[in-house]
Amino acid sequence: MKEIIKNKETEREEKEMIKLDLIQSRLFGRVCYGYERDEQGFVYVNPEKAEVVKLIFHMAMSNCSLQDIQAELMRQGIKSPSGKEKWTRDVIDKTINNKKYVPFIISFEDYLMARGEKELRCRYDRELSM
Numbered sequence: 001m002k003e004i005i006k007n008k009e010t011e012r013e014e015k016e017m018i019k020l021d022l023i024q025s026r027l028f029g030r031v032c033y034g035y036e037r038d039e040q041g042f043v044y045v046n047p048e049k050a051e052v053v054k055l056i057f058h059m060a061m062s063n064c065s066l067q068d069i070q071a072e073l074m075r076q077g078i079k080s081p082s083g084k085e086k087w088t089r090d091v092i093d094k095t096i097n098n099k100k101y102v103p104f105i106i107s108f109e110d111y112l113m114a115r116g117e118k119e120l121r122c123r124y125d126r127e128l129s130m
Contacts, residue, residue: 018045018104032098033081034105050105052078056095057106060114065121066092093118 020028025043028035034053036046052073059069066089073080073087080087095101096118102111 017047020044020104028100032100033095034101045104053095053101053105056092057101057110057114060096060118061110063117063121066118 019038020043022042025037025041028043031037031043034046034049035043037043055072056069059072064072069092070087070089073092074085078087079085080091096114099111102108106114
């Protein structure tokens with residue numbers, strides 16, 4: 001009986017989970033923060049971590065600096081992707097510049113807005129510095 005209940009709970013969780021199809025999962029490459037890969041190799045959105053990604057983008061769109069975002073993540077006790085207590089500004093910057101969050105975690109419009117706001121406050125142009 002417990003197994004039947006567990007299977008129904010697992011089915012419900014899988015239906016609520018945003019999963020990329022097999023082709024998208026294979027093309028996805030390295031799994032970044034906010035996503036995970038299941039046993040079959042499918043990439044899916046981790047809801048808890050996706051909320052952190054949304055927070056980062058929301059703060060970037062609200063004129064917050066990378067340092068402000070870093071302080072808020074630390075204040076909330078949210079561990080970095082590597083499990084450290086403190087997020088680096090570089091990791092936050094890479095999160096904001098990562099196109100893999102569109103459209104599964106954030107909208108394209110939010111992605112562009114967050115990048116635009118960040119670039120307005122940036123000391124150097126990432127494109128020119130490479």
